[in-house]
Each structure stands twice: as structure tokens, then as C-alpha cells.
Amino acid sequence: MTELAKTFEPAAIEAKWYQHWEEGGLFRPERPEAEPFTIVIPPPNVTGVLHIGHALDDTLQDILVRKARMEGKDALWVVGMDHAGIATQMVVERQLDGEGKKRTDMGREAFLERVWQWKEESGGQITKQLRRLGASCDWSNERFTMDEGFSKAVTHVFVELFKRKLLYRDKRLVNWDPKFETAISDLEVEQKEQAGHFWHLSYPLADGSGSIEVATTRPETMLADMAVAVHPEDARYEDMVGKMVKLPITGREIPIVTDEHADPELGSGAVKITPGHDFNDFEVGKRAGIAPADMLNMLTSKAAVCQTADGLVPETLVGLDRFDARKRVVEMLEAEGALIRVEDRTIQAPYGDRSGVIIEPWLTDQWYVDAETLSKPALEAVKSGDIDVVPETWKKTWYNWLENIQPWCVSRQLWWGHRIPAWYDDAGNAYVALTEEEAQAEAGEGVQLRQDEDVLDTWFSSALWPFATLGWPEDTETLKRHYPNDVLISGFDIIFFWDARMAMQGFEFMGEKPWKRLYLHGLVRDKQGAKMSKSKGNVVDPLTIVDKYGADALRFTLTAMESQGRDIKLDEKRVEGYRNFATKLWNAARFLQGNGIGASDSIAAPAATKPVNRWIIGEVVGTLAKLEKAFDELRFDGMADAIYHFAWGTFCDWYVELIKGEMDEETKAVAGWAFDQILVMLHPFMPFITEELWHSMADPAHPRPYDLILAKWPQPEAGVDAEAKRSIDWTVALITEVRALRAELNIPWSSRLTLHPLDGGATEAGDALDRMGKAEWGAEMKTAPEGSAQIVVAGHSYAVPLADAIDLDAERARLAKAAEAAEKEVKSLEGRLNNPNFVERAKPEAVAKAREDHAARAEEASRLRAALERLG
Incomplete structure (x- = not known):
């Protein structure tokens, strides 16, 4: 044996063994004939650093893969990183900004060279951090969503979806981020509550016969209004339907139309319709017969006012930032007498989760995937049990999203990412192909082509992770053995971003589910249960915890606290x-x-x-x-x-x-x-x-x-x-009761106790009782003598005389006083918890703390009263 140091110090041990395992190839031993077991890591962003959510996610995966490896399976934990389109471009552009450079001045190729340089020098810090945690991934086969093989898979999928008529180009409203000048997903938009206003406007009828009142939280959008809608059954406006309104400021004449979107109970019941700048209005506009190509646009990609197609926006407004334009439009409306009143309102404003700026609905040409068609096998797989979702309470969320799924906008106006494999001729015809040569062959000799400037949504490529990492579209042996994967462990917060999309693409291109089980864990919160955020200052750095207590302690804590369907309050x-x-x-x-x-x-x-x-x-x-x-x-x-x-x-x-x-x-x-x-x-x-x-x-x-x-x-x-278990369990129970008696009644260990059976109970384990409880057996008695406590083991009672061990009267007094104090606190806490003002107005963590204290003090009071009863 190698003698262990007196003190356990984890740091040196962790560094030694991780290096040993990785250098020895022990994370993926050669087991070609063994039963396969496969997990793919949710690929962290190349810009990322290890946070406590990663630590939980990766600890749970590591537990499963280490057990599978010990069971002799061909355990493969696929590891890699996501290229993180917006996040990475943001990091590099910020770096360039510090040097006084802009990507637009460099050009696309030079900028991409700079991104790759950054990736080699600074990207991937998180992979080193994962090693600190003990993650036993197959690092020898690490993947990156922009590596050559993976990029080939992404291009192949795009082209195949286009051929199968599951991917198309369309003019629709998107969530537009004016800071990054790109479309973003609905899932990347955060709704934030903030103070705002409701502007009530008067729109005069063109024939001079009256006016109609509308209201809006974005008055500047009236520059691109194309209709006013009223409910078809709203009798107030029956005579106005079909008439024209002459807009203030622009003078544009627009019709009054009927649509059930207009709620007669809300405001005036009339709604201004700006189909080029509002998602609901876009649908109303289409129902009113306005083609998307004819919808007016009043904003540039940077959310500044631009001239509309009909040229009716006053030139004094063109070029103004949207919020400066709002102030000026309100002033102009007021000057024309078109502003009825302004109402203070709390509104929900859409913010880009990375840029932090308000998102604009913007009408652009983008590439879309027919998610409704792709979603059907993924929906049925969970309903039939082909994919097991744990905990199953998340099935309802899966169903709700997939049953109401919208077309998936997959193009992004960035330079970093998988460039869309589509080429256009001068007439705007698109040729989708694996290579430019193939596109040229399709277009014909002599036709000038230019490639689409956009790249694909990062989630489009990561949706291929379970099979593209295994060599697909090549029919590799690894792919045959390890697809479908055994389990996916994921935070519930990316069930739509990633999990459902993997299922959709897996069924479409592999013909079956990507994994057999989907495990969705909760969030790691602070010890009060609040969500961690830098602004609150309650973010926990897992590596700081590792430095202080060791990776093993952090891993075990996260495991012990991971209870299905519940978030973790990390203390x-x-x-x-x-x-x-x-x-x-x-x-x-x-x-x-x-x-x-x-x-x-x-x-x-x-x-x-x-x-x-x-x-x-x-x-x-x-x-x-x-x-x-x-x-x-x-x-x-x-x-x-x-x-x-x-x-x-x-x-x-x-x-x-x-x-x-x-x-x-x-x-x-x-x-x-x-x-x-x-x-x-x-x-x-x-x-x-x-x-x-x-x-x-x-x-x-x-x-x-x-x-x-x-x-x-x-x-x-x-x-x-069974007999050994009965005997030792009885001994353990006996000694536990003796120790509890000593603790409850303050019996010093210098006092030896004697136990007397009262009803024929066993008297085994004499040596253990002596050594571990400092007690011995006495003669059997019919009744407990005065001044005795009693303990019960396996249904039998034992008397323990205490007159020689403690001052009985003093001990009774001490216990009674302590019990009364605990009961007084219990009543006080009950009063607070029964007070609606406290429960409803206090911070949730304060209420939770009061409940915890109440339970603890109630338990203490009960224990003290039980100890008093022991003394008789």
C-alpha cells in the first residue's frame, strides 16, 4: 500500500489523474466488438467559458459515460464546439474596434481569416475548463461545427432540403437586430417589461365625413401604415368599412378593412395596420390582399427612417434614428391636431438577447425551412414513446411547440458561419447546389452568378450534431455503431433551440430518432432560488468552487441536488x-x-x-x-x-x-x-x-x-x-438509540449506562454496546424504576436508570425551558406566515426562509418535548 497523506488535498490529485487518463487514451479504449453507448455533448460556444449550468450538464453526462465504460461498453462521448455565429463575430468585431478597424473596410475574406486566427489563439478556453471538471470526453475526435467534414454535412442538408421542397426563399417579417444587422430567431428575443406610452391618434376620412381613432405604442410606424382594421361585427364602424383614410404627415390614403384581429373591447376597436413592421399586421395585410412585395418599409437595416416606395415620408424624417423619429412624429401629429391623448402604459418590449437592443419586425427576403412538415415525425416519436422524455412533464411543452411551429428562418446576415450554397443570376433566379461549379452548370454557360452573402443560423448546423459528428454524410462505421445516440442530456431552456431541431433533422436524414432518451434538467440558481445574473452579482464560477473544494465535491453536490423537474438552489x-x-x-x-x-x-x-x-x-x-x-x-x-x-x-x-x-x-x-x-x-x-x-x-x-x-x-x-442483516441492523438501531439518549439528555460520556429489558427484548451485541455506546446490559425488569428513561428497539422497551448519570431535576428544567423557547419562536413565525401582508409583499426568499425556520423550530420543539417525556 502507498501510505496516504494525513490531509486530503484535491488539486494535485486532479491534475495528475486527468493527464494520465487523457494521455493513456482511457476515455475511449478500443472496444470494437462491445455494445456501443453514445452521448453527444451540447456543443458549447467557441466564445464560451464554463458556467455552473455547463458544470451540471457535463457532470450528469460524465456520470453516465463513466458507468457505461465500467460496464465494458464502447462508450463514446462526442465532444466539440459550436462556431456561435453572432457571438463570435461580435467578439472579433469588438477586438477590431479597439484597433480602429471595421470588418467592412477589411472585406469578407480578410475578416474570416481574422476570425479563424482568433479561434486558434483564444477560442476553446471552455474545453480546458471541462477537463478541470473531470469530463471524460473523446478528445481525440473533437469536432467543430465549422470543420471541413461538418461543413460538408451542413451544405449537403441545405441542398437536400431545397430539393425536397422543404426549404425555400420567401419575403416575410423577421425579428431584426439593428445592432448586428441580422435576422434572429424568436427564441433569441427576450420580452422585457418597461414603462411606455399608448398614443391615441385621430385619422381623418379622406371624404371629410369624420375621423377614426387608433392607438399605438410605436407612433413612428404610422409612416408605413397601409390600412385601418375594424372587427366585421363592430356596428360602430359599419358605415366606414371600405372608405379611405388620409393619413396625417404622409397624406397617404389607406382603406378601412374588416378583420377579426381588431378587438371591439380594446381601445376604440380600430387598429392601424403596418404590415411591413408588425407580425400581426403582416397577417392582416395578407388577408386584406396586400402582397408582401407591396408592403411598405420605412426603416433601414440600422433602424433609421428611410423613404417608403410611394415616396410619401417627409424628407425631414429620412435618416433619423427610429427613437428620434418617434419624438419628431409625435410633435408633427400634435401640430396637425391628430394626437388625441397620450396614456402611460407598462409594455412588453422585445430585446435581442445578445445585442441588448430593441428588435424591429422587418420585411426581408430570407431562407426558410418547412418546420411544420419536419416536425411531424419528432412529434409522433414522443407521443408513441419511441423517444423517452425524462421527466415526462416536458412532453406537454414538446407537443405545444411542435404542434404550433412556424416556418424556421435559417438565414443570417453575418459573415462568420456556413455561407448559404445558393447563387443568383442578374434576374434574381436562385441556383442551390453543393458547389459553385454545379450551380454554374445548372444556370448555363456564360450566365454571371453571385453567391448569397448570408450565412446559416447556428442552430441549423448544430441540429445535425448527433450524426454529422459521426461522419455523415459518409456511411462510416462509427455512424453505423453509434447512431442513434443513447441519451441526450440538455437544459430545458434549449428544448426548442436544439433538442426538437435535432429530432426533426435526425428523422429526415437518418430515418430515425437521434437519441433514445431525452433528459431535461433544471436551472442552477443561487441559494435563495434567484436566477443567476451578472447584474445581480450572484453568479457562481464553478472553477472558483473547484479551486476551493475540489472538482469531486462540486460534481457530487450538483448530482445530489439534481431532482427531476426542479431547479437547483446552489449553496x-x-x-x-x-x-x-x-x-x-x-x-x-x-x-x-x-x-x-x-x-x-x-x-x-x-x-x-x-x-x-x-x-x-x-x-x-x-x-x-x-x-x-x-x-x-x-x-x-x-x-x-x-x-x-x-x-x-x-x-x-x-x-x-x-x-x-x-x-x-x-x-x-x-x-x-x-x-x-x-x-x-x-x-x-x-x-x-x-x-x-x-x-x-x-x-x-x-x-x-x-x-x-x-x-x-x-x-x-x-x-x-437475512439473519445477518437482522442482527446487525438491530445492533445499529440499539446503539443509535443509546447515543440519541445521551445527546438529548446531556449525559456525559464519562457516565456508563445500564440497559434493562422490560419485555423480553434481545440483549445481543454486548461488545459493540460497550465500545460504541459506553453501556452494558442489566437484569430484566418488569417495570422501569423511578428516574429512568426508556428506549425502544425493534418493538421492545429498555429502561435506562439515570439518577447516577445526571441531575434529573436540572435536566427537566433545562429541557422545559428550551422547549418553551422553541415553541415561542414557532408561534412568532406562525404569526408572520399567517399575515397576508408579509406573505404577499415580502421578498420570496424572505418568505421561504421564514417557512424553513418555522419547520426547523417546530421540529426542535417536538424533539425537546419527546426528551422530556423520556424522563417521565
Whole structure:
């Protein structure tokens, strides 16, 4: 055995073993004939750094892949990064800005060279950080969504979808980010509540017969109004339908139309329609017969006012920023007498999640995927159970989104990304092909072509991750073996961005689901339950936690707190507690070493005759069964609970204590074997300390034949010995009761106790009772003598005389006083919690804290009263 240091220090151990595993190729041992097991990592952005959400996500994946590897499977954890179109371009442009340069001055090719240079020098920091966490990915086959093979797959999919009439070009409204000058997804828009206004406007009828009132939160958009809509059953406007309105400022004449979008109960019941700048108005405009090509646009790509196609916007407004134009338009409306009133309103404003600016609905030509058609197999797969969603409460969300899915805009006005494989002739005809040569051949000789300037949405490429990373579109052996993947672990917040899109593309191009199970975990919040954000200053850096407590402690904390369907409230105290767990394991190994107990030479349980040894073997079997059930159900908190309670409570606290002074050869063999089983079962959760102890427990002259990372998952080939379990469980219960009695009644350990059976209860475990409870057996009695406490074990009562151990009157007084104090606090907290003003107006974390305190003090009061009753 290699003698362990007195103190467990994780940093050096973690660095040593990770390097050893990676350099030895142990994350993907050669197992071509073994059963495959596959997970793909949600590819982090090339610009990213490890955050606590990554730490949770990747810890859960690592647990599953490490177990599969120990089960002898060909375990493949696909790793790689996403090129992160907008985020990466933003980083590099910011860098250029610091040098006084702009990408538009450099040109596309020079800019892309600069991005690749940045990627090689600075990108991928997160992969180094994942190693710190212990992620056992197959780094030898790391992928990048812009690498040559993956890019080939992306182009192939685009062209195939076009050929299958599932991808097309269309003029529609998109969410337009004026800062980045690109379309973004609905899912990349954050609705934020803010103070705003409702401007009520008067639009005069062109025939001079009256006016109609409309209201808007964006008065500047009236420059591109094309209609006013009223509800078809609104009798107030029956005579106005079909008449023309002459708009203030522009003088444009627009019709009054009927549409059910207009709500008679809202405002005046009349709605201004700007189809080129509002999603609802776009649909109203189409129903009114306005073709998208004819819809008016009043904004540039930078959200400045531009001249509309009919030339009616006053030149004094052209070129103004949208918000400056708003102020000027309101002034002009007021000057014309068209402003009725302004109403203060709280409004929902759409912001770009990366740019932080307000998004504009903008009418542009973009490429769209027919998501409705693609979604049908993905929808049916979850409904039929072909894809198992865990927890299944997320199925409803899956159904709701896919049943109401809209066309997917996949083009982005960026330079960094997969350039769209479409070429245009001078007449605007598009030729979609794998290469420019193929497009030219289709267009004909002599036809001048120019390639589409846009790139593809980042999520378009990442949707191919489960199969493009395995070599597709080539029919590789890896693809055949590892598709579909076994499980996808994902945050619920990217169920639409990524998960559903992978399912859609998997069915379309592979003919089957991308993974058998989809596990959706919650968010990691701060200890009060608040969402982490830099602005709140409550962001937890996982690497700071690792530096302080070790990766194993952080991993185990996240696992233990991952309960299906619930977010995690991360409290550093929990991490500290699991660091203590690692120390407990370390000290147990030192104790075993000090008693000549080392590594076992057997996978199966050794032969045992002693009840305590037969018991611990049975406890290993029982713990393994609990673990397997939790793995089958993907109950991560259940996994952690099973191994934690066995390792700390059953083995370290009880078995080690019970065998002290009983170290014969059988016990040494069983103790060494049981400790080995702990290391094996715990390894997926705490890989570093377990690998260190695995080797330290071996005789240096006869080292372990393999590393723990490749050890076999437990196969004890033993059962639970019912009689041994009954006997030792009874002993544990007895000593627990004696210790509880001492704690509750302040009985000093210098006082020896005597236990008297009152109803024929057993009197076993004398040695253990003496050593671990400082108590002994006395004669059986019919009734408990005065001044005795009673304990109950396995339904039998035992009297414990206390007159010689403590001052009974003083102890009664102490307990009564403490109980009264606890009960007083309980009543005070009840008063606060029953006060609606407190519950409704206090911060949620304050209410939660009060409830926790109430439960704790109520439990304390109950315990103190029970202790008083023991004294009679």
C-alpha cells in the first residue's frame, strides 16, 4: 500500500489523474466488438467559458459515460464546439474596434481569416475548463461545427432540403437586430417589461365625413401604415368599412378593412395596420390582399427612417434614428391636431438577447425551412414513446411547440458561419447546389452568378450534431455503431433551440430518432432560488468552487441536488459538506491501511462467516440495486443518495466501528473488498479521489492491473443474508438509540449506562454496546424504576436508570425551558406566515426562509418535548 497523506488535498490529485487518463487514451479504449453507448455533448460556444449550468450538464453526462465504460461498453462521448455565429463575430468585431478597424473596410475574406486566427489563439478556453471538471470526453475526435467534414454535412442538408421542397426563399417579417444587422430567431428575443406610452391618434376620412381613432405604442410606424382594421361585427364602424383614410404627415390614403384581429373591447376597436413592421399586421395585410412585395418599409437595416416606395415620408424624417423619429412624429401629429391623448402604459418590449437592443419586425427576403412538415415525425416519436422524455412533464411543452411551429428562418446576415450554397443570376433566379461549379452548370454557360452573402443560423448546423459528428454524410462505421445516440442530456431552456431541431433533422436524414432518451434538467440558481445574473452579482464560477473544494465535491453536490423537474438552489455549504465526505473517505482509507487492509483481489464477494461481514456484503448488494434502479430511471439525486449513505453511514460510521478490534483475515478480506466496491460505485460521481485511493490501497509490489476508470462495474455474486442483516441492523438501531439518549439528555460520556429489558427484548451485541455506546446490559425488569428513561428497539422497551448519570431535576428544567423557547419562536413565525401582508409583499426568499425556520423550530420543539417525556 502507498501510505496516504494525513490531509486530503484535491488539486494535485486532479491534475495528475486527468493527464494520465487523457494521455493513456482511457476515455475511449478500443472496444470494437462491445455494445456501443453514445452521448453527444451540447456543443458549447467557441466564445464560451464554463458556467455552473455547463458544470451540471457535463457532470450528469460524465456520470453516465463513466458507468457505461465500467460496464465494458464502447462508450463514446462526442465532444466539440459550436462556431456561435453572432457571438463570435461580435467578439472579433469588438477586438477590431479597439484597433480602429471595421470588418467592412477589411472585406469578407480578410475578416474570416481574422476570425479563424482568433479561434486558434483564444477560442476553446471552455474545453480546458471541462477537463478541470473531470469530463471524460473523446478528445481525440473533437469536432467543430465549422470543420471541413461538418461543413460538408451542413451544405449537403441545405441542398437536400431545397430539393425536397422543404426549404425555400420567401419575403416575410423577421425579428431584426439593428445592432448586428441580422435576422434572429424568436427564441433569441427576450420580452422585457418597461414603462411606455399608448398614443391615441385621430385619422381623418379622406371624404371629410369624420375621423377614426387608433392607438399605438410605436407612433413612428404610422409612416408605413397601409390600412385601418375594424372587427366585421363592430356596428360602430359599419358605415366606414371600405372608405379611405388620409393619413396625417404622409397624406397617404389607406382603406378601412374588416378583420377579426381588431378587438371591439380594446381601445376604440380600430387598429392601424403596418404590415411591413408588425407580425400581426403582416397577417392582416395578407388577408386584406396586400402582397408582401407591396408592403411598405420605412426603416433601414440600422433602424433609421428611410423613404417608403410611394415616396410619401417627409424628407425631414429620412435618416433619423427610429427613437428620434418617434419624438419628431409625435410633435408633427400634435401640430396637425391628430394626437388625441397620450396614456402611460407598462409594455412588453422585445430585446435581442445578445445585442441588448430593441428588435424591429422587418420585411426581408430570407431562407426558410418547412418546420411544420419536419416536425411531424419528432412529434409522433414522443407521443408513441419511441423517444423517452425524462421527466415526462416536458412532453406537454414538446407537443405545444411542435404542434404550433412556424416556418424556421435559417438565414443570417453575418459573415462568420456556413455561407448559404445558393447563387443568383442578374434576374434574381436562385441556383442551390453543393458547389459553385454545379450551380454554374445548372444556370448555363456564360450566365454571371453571385453567391448569397448570408450565412446559416447556428442552430441549423448544430441540429445535425448527433450524426454529422459521426461522419455523415459518409456511411462510416462509427455512424453505423453509434447512431442513434443513447441519451441526450440538455437544459430545458434549449428544448426548442436544439433538442426538437435535432429530432426533426435526425428523422429526415437518418430515418430515425437521434437519441433514445431525452433528459431535461433544471436551472442552477443561487441559494435563495434567484436566477443567476451578472447584474445581480450572484453568479457562481464553478472553477472558483473547484479551486476551493475540489472538482469531486462540486460534481457530487450538483448530482445530489439534481431532482427531476426542479431547479437547483446552489449553496456553497452543500459543496463544503461533500468536500467533508471526500475527507471522510480519505480517512477511512487511512484507517484500513493502518490495520493492514489493502486492495481486494476479487470482483466477487469473499467467503464470510461472521454476521458483520455477511451484513456488509449484503449492504453492498442492496446499494448496488438502488444505484441500478436510479440509473435506469435517471434519478441522479437517488444515485447520489444511495452511494453517499452507504459509504458514509453504513461503511465508515458503522462497519468500520463494528470491526475495530476484530481484524482477522476474513474481516480484512471483506473490508478491503467492500471498500473497493465503494470506489467503483462512487467513481462516476467523484472520479479523482476514487482513482487515487484505488491505486493507493494496492501493494506497490503488486499494483492494480488496470486503472479504476476501466474497472468492472460491481458484480458481487452474492445476496443479502437475512439473519445477518437482522442482527446487525438491530445492533445499529440499539446503539443509535443509546447515543440519541445521551445527546438529548446531556449525559456525559464519562457516565456508563445500564440497559434493562422490560419485555423480553434481545440483549445481543454486548461488545459493540460497550465500545460504541459506553453501556452494558442489566437484569430484566418488569417495570422501569423511578428516574429512568426508556428506549425502544425493534418493538421492545429498555429502561435506562439515570439518577447516577445526571441531575434529573436540572435536566427537566433545562429541557422545559428550551422547549418553551422553541415553541415561542414557532408561534412568532406562525404569526408572520399567517399575515397576508408579509406573505404577499415580502421578498420570496424572505418568505421561504421564514417557512424553513418555522419547520426547523417546530421540529426542535417536538424533539425537546419527546426528551422530556423520556424522563417521565
